[in-house]
Each structure stands twice: as C-alpha cells, then as structure tokens.
Amino acid sequence: MPTAKNDIKKQLADHVLANKESYYRLAYSYVRNADDALDIVQESISKALSSIASLKESHYIKTWFYRIVINTSLDLLRKQKKLVLVEEETLCSLNLGDVDAYQDIDLQEALEALPPNYRNIVILKYFEDLKIEEIAEILNVNVNTVKTRLYKSLKVLRIKIEEV
Amino acid sequence: MKSKSLEQLKKEYADIPIPPELDFIVKKAFKKERVNLIKKSSKFKGVSILAASVAAAIIILTVGVNTSPVFAETLSKVPVVSSIVRVLTFKVYSVDEENFQANIKVPEIQGLENKELQNSLNEKYLEENKKLYEEFVKDIEDVKALGGGHMGVDTGYQIKTDNDLILSIGRYFVNTAASSSTTFQYDTIDKQKQILITLPSLFKDESYIEIISQIIKNQMLQQINSEKDKIYWVAGGNSEGIPASEFFEAIEQNQSFYITASGKLIIAFNKYDVAPGYMGTPEFEIPTEAIADILVGNEYIK
Numbered sequence: 001m002p003t004a005k006n007d008i009k010k011q012l013a014d015h016v017l018a019n020k021e022s023y024y025r026l027a028y029s030y031v032r033n034a035d036d037a038l039d040i041v042q043e044s045i046s047k048a049l050s051s052i053a054s055l056k057e058s059h060y061i062k063t064w065f066y067r068i069v070i071n072t073s074l075d076l077l078r079k080q081k082k083l084v085l086v087e088e089e090t091l092c093s094l095n096l097g098d099v100d101a102y103q104d105i106d107l108q109e110a111l112e113a114l115p116p117n118y119r120n121i122v123i124l125k126y127f128e129d130l131k132i133e134e135i136a137e138i139l140n141v142n143v144n145t146v147k148t149r150l151y152k153s154l155k156v157l158r159i160k161i162e163e164v
Numbered sequence: 165m166k167s168k169s170l171e172q173l174k175k176e177y178a179d180i181p182i183p184p185e186l187d188f189i190v191k192k193a194f195k196k197e198r199v200n201l202i203k204k205s206s207k208f209k210g211v212s213i214l215a216a217s218v219a220a221a222i223i224i225l226t227v228g229v230n231t232s233p234v235f236a237e238t239l240s241k242v243p244v245v246s247s248i249v250r251v252l253t254f255k256v257y258s259v260d261e262e263n264f265q266a267n268i269k270v271p272e273i274q275g276l277e278n279k280e281l282q283n284s285l286n287e288k289y290l291e292e293n294k295k296l297y298e299e300f301v302k303d304i305e306d307v308k309a310l311g312g313g314h315m316g317v318d319t320g321y322q323i324k325t326d327n328d329l330i331l332s333i334g335r336y337f338v339n340t341a342a343s344s345s346t347t348f349q350y351d352t353i354d355k356q357k358q359i360l361i362t363l364p365s366l367f368k369d370e371s372y373i374e375i376i377s378q379i380i381k382n383q384m385l386q387q388i389n390s391e392k393d394k395i396y397w398v399a400g401g402n403s404e405g406i407p408a409s410e411f412f413e414a415i416e417q418n419q420s421f422y423i424t425a426s427g428k429l430i431i432a433f434n435k436y437d438v439a440p441g442y443m444g445t446p447e448f449e450i451p452t453e454a455i456a457d458i459l460v461g462n463e464y465i466k
Contacts, residue, residue, distance in 0.1 A: 013194045020190045025180045034183045041186065045193035111173065126170060127177040157170075 011058045012048060016065060022128055023069050029123055030073035030116070044072045063137040066130075070120060070138065077116075110157050118153040121146055188406055191440055250274045251323055251333055254290070257297040264304050265316040268293050271333060278358030285351060285360070289335070293319060296337070324350065324422045324430075330464060331355055332422035334432075347434040348445050350422040354464070363421050366429070366465060367458050370417070375455060376431060377414040380448045384412070384438070396439045396446070412438040427466030428452065 016023065020041065027040035048055075048068050055064050111119055120139060124130045132150075136143045254272030259265060270293040276282035300317045317339055324332035332352040339346075352361040364370070384396035395402055398412045420432040429450045433439075439446050452465055459465055 016194075017187075017190055020186055021182050024182060024186050025177060028180050029177065034181075038183060038186065038189050042189050042193045045190065049194075123177070127174050 008055060008058050008061075009049065009052055012052065012055075012061055012065070015061050016045060016048075019062075023065070026066070026069055026123065026128065027073050029119075030070075030077060036076060040069060040072045040076060043076075044069045047072060060137070063134050066124070066128075066134075066138045067140070074116060114153055114156060118149050118156075121150050122153050122157070125150060185406075188440075195436070195441060251321065251326075251331070253320075254286070257293065259300065259304070261304075263315065264300075265318075266297060266300050267316075267318045267320075268297050268300075269320040270294075271321040271335065273331070273333070273353070276353070276355070276358055281353070281358055281360060285353075325352075325425045327425050329354065329356060330361070330423055332424075334422060346445055348420060348432055350420050350432060352421070352423055352464075361423070361464060363418055366460060367455075368460055369458070372455065372458055373414055373417060375458060376419075376450055377412075379450055379454055380415065380431060381412065383448050395443060398438070423464050424449075427462075427464060429455070429465050 023044070024037055024041055027044075028034070028037040031037055031040065044065070048065055055061065111122060114122065117139065121135055124135045124138065125132070130138075132143055132146050136146045139146065251271050251273050254270045256270070257266060257268035270289050272286050272289065273282050296317060296319060300315070303315060317337070319335065319337045322334045322336060324334050326332075330352055332350060334348050334350045337347045337349075353359070354361055363372075366372070381398055384398045385400055387394045388396060388398075388402050396412065397406050397410050399408065401411075415431060420434070422430050422432065424430060429452070431448045431450060433446045435441055435443075435445050437446075452459075452462075455465070456462070
C-alpha cells in the first residue's frame with residue numbers, strides 16, 4: 001500500500017516528466033544556456049523530493065514545482081553574480097518614466113531587461129498560459145500584486161492587452 | 165500589432181530548443197531518489213498496465229496457493245502445474261508498518277529426486293530471501309533513525325516454464341524506496357536429468373556471448389525503429405544524451421535466461437540494465453536457427 005507521501009512523489013514524477021519541457025524553458029529563460037538550465041531542472045527535482053513534506057496536496061504540485069524552478073534559477077544567477085540586484089520597484093518605475101527606452105529594441109531584450117519578478121509573470125502568464133491565481137501562488141504574492149506587476153511589465157514592454 | 169509581437173515572443177519562447185538529454189536527466193534525477201517512473205505515467209500507459217496486471221497475476225497465484233485449499237485444488241487440475249516437480253511458497257516474511265512493507269515469499273521446489281540439487285536451490289532461495297529480509301529490517305532502523313521515509317520490498321517468484329522436461333522459475337525482487345527497482349533471477353532445471361541448466365552449459369564454447377549479444381543489439385535497433393515508445397541504450401539507437409559507456413555491449417557469461425515451453429531461449433535483463441525504467445525488465449527471444457550451430461544439442465532449445 002503506497003502511503004500518501006509516496007503517492008505524491010509519484011505524482012510529482014509524473015507531472016515533471018510530462019511537463020519537463022516547460023520547466024526547462026522557464027529555467028532557460030533565466031540562465032540563457034542549456035547546461036545551466038539542465039542543472040536547474042535536475043537540482044529542482046532533488047530539492048522538490050527532499051522537501052516533499054512541504055507539499056500538502058497534489059493539487060499544488062504544478063505551482064509548487066514552478067516556484068522551486070524559479071527559486072533555483074534565481075539562486076544560480078545569484079551564485080554566478082550575473083544578477084545585479086536592483087530594487088525592483090525603483091527599476092520598474094524608472095522604466096515606466098522612460099517610455100521611449102525600448103522603442104527600437106528587440107522585445108526579447110526588453111523582456112530580459114525586466115526585473116526577474118516582473119519577467120516571471122509575463123512568462124508564466126503569456127508563455128506558459130498560467131492563471132493569475134496560479135502565478136500568485138507560485139510567487140507567493142497576492143493576486144493584486146500579480147496584476148499590478150503584469151500591468152507595469154506590459155506597459156514597459158509597450159504591449160497593449162485588453163484584459164489582465 | 166503590438167500584441168502580435170507578444171505572439172512572436174511567445175513563439176520564440178516555445179522554440180527554445182530542448183536538449184535531447186533533458187528526458188534522461190529528469191528520469192535520472194528521480195531514479196537517484198528512487199522515485200518510480202513507471203506508474204501512472206500516461207505516456208507509457210500500455211507498459212504500466214501490463215506491468216501491473218502481471219504483478220497482480222503473480223500475487224494471486226502465490227497467495228492463492230498458500231491460502232486457499234480450493235484454489236490450490238483448482239490449480240492442480242491444470243496439467244502443467246500438476247507435474248511431480250512442484251514449486252510452492254515455502255515461507256513468507258512480512259512487515260507491515262505504516263511506511264514499511266515487506267512481502268517476501270520464498271519458493272520451494274519439491275519432488276526432485278536429485279535431493280542435492282533440490283536442497284541447494286531451496287537453501288539458496290531461503291538464504292537469499294532471509295538475507296533480504298534482514299537487510300530490510302536493518303534499513304528500516306536506519307531510515308527510522310533518520311526520521312522517516314518509505315520503504316518496501318516485494319519478492320516472489322514466477323514459473324516461466326513447467327513441462328515434462330524443464331522447469332524455469334523466475335524470482336523477482338522489487339525494491340521500493342519511494343520508487344522501485346526490479347530484478348529477476350532465473351533458474352532452469354532439467355527435470356529428467358535432474359540438473360541445473362546454466363547458460364554456458366547450453367553451448368559448445370564461449371562464442372555464444374558474442375553471437376547472442378549481436379542478435380540482441382539487432383533486435384533492440386529493430387524494435388526502436390518499428391515502435392515509437394521503445395528505447396534501448398544501444399549504439400546506433402535513440403538514446404541521445406546517454407554516455408556511450410552506458411550502452412549495452414555484451415551479455416554476461418551467466419546472463420539471466422530461461423527457456424520457454426516451446427523451447428525458445430529467452431535472455432532477460434533487469435530494469436535499468438539496458439533501457440530506461442519504463443521499459444521494465446526487457447527480454448529477448450533468441451531465434452533458435454541463429455544459434456543452432458553453437459548449441460550443444462537441441463534437447464532444450466528447439
């Protein structure tokens with residue numbers, strides 16, 4: 001008889017296997033190279049398994065694992081000191097004031113110029129097609145914060161979206 | 165116009181190339197932590213259902229013989245099972261705690277006139293299973309000392325062939341520590357001569373290793389090419405991302421094997437030996453004509 005915990009590990013394994021490409025792309029979007037992205041996926045799995053106890057219900061596997069991948073990616077960036085720590089709100093408001101800054105720049109670069117917690121949201125919402133509520137869960141912030149950041153990000157990226 | 169750019173960007177994102185080794189790395193990461201990748205993986209549903217039903221059949225058979233006189237009676241009417249040489253479950257070790265389960269069934273061969281062979285096999289079975297049980301109990305203590313975990317061990321046996329001439333018995337060991345690894349060990353007995361048949365004893369010389377290995381490699385490649393879901397770790401195969409050192413090279417001198425009722429030689433591998441875990445425990449039937457020249461005789465292999 002499998003215990004609940006064992007069962008959840010299996011569900012995790014199934015989920016990650018089925019969605020490995022999404023997780024890999026997300027990791028890749030941070031580190032921009034295949035080796036590091038693979039490392040992140042591997043590291044995330046081992047982190048997830050060792051902290052499986054913190055996952056109460058299998059219902060949260062998806063958002064929980066996304067969070068682990070994001071945190072692992074950020075950790076790696078921090079270790080590699082590729083990440084310049086800037087107060088996010090400051091940076092974003094600066095960007096907002098500088099409306100023409102990205103006019104001629106590739107959207108990809110503009111996206112990368114966003115602070116990680118803003119870029120996350122754009123990626124999760126528009127590339128991974130997650131719901132606002134799920135993103136809030138992943139990033140451990142409330143729904144309104146997600147909406148606000150998404151709105152700001154889009155404004156910086158100069159993308160008009162009808163509804164958020 | 166602008167949201168088109170977002171679409172463009174989304175496309176670029178979706179086009180981030182996936183390295184071929186991703187699948188291997190993900191599976192390896194779970195395997196390292198011993199998480200089972202077979203069950204409930206929808207992609208390989210067919211495989212897992214098959215595995216599950218085989219396992220269920222084995223459990224019913226072994227438990228049935230032991231627990232239900234009626235069932236045993238029914239079974240003994242099936243000609244194959246009613247041969248004089250029989251295999252019964254001799255002893256069951258079990259542990260059933262919340263996180264720890266052991267189900268160890270020790271087979272016993274009965275009815276061989278060569279008592280020495282019978283005893284040596286039965287002693288081997290008992291000895292190995294007892295050792296397994298003791299190791300398991302010790303592991304439980306270690307895991308408990310570390311504060312938790314889940315472990316299980318399930319062993320039993322499967323009679324592959326039981327006809328007038330031979331008895332092939334396969335013993336399986338499923339070791340679960342969040343995931344599972346499975347090994348099969350086979351013994352084949354000549355019931356008339358009352359001897360244990362070994363792989364080398366079937367052949368004139370050691371050339372069988374090379375010849376059978378080549379046949380297996382060819383079969384692997386053939387299966388990979390004809391069936392989409394098959395993966396073997398073999399040179400020229402579809403296992404990108406696997407280091408060449410992990411590829412299947414050759415069978416062992418005493419590679420696990422059994423002989424089917426129709427006299428075909430089956431070479432067996434353990435889970436993860438030559439393929440990813442979801443492939444289970446691969447088996448290859450060696451065409452008799454391909455090895456006819458090197459067989460000692462055609463008594464067993466036809």
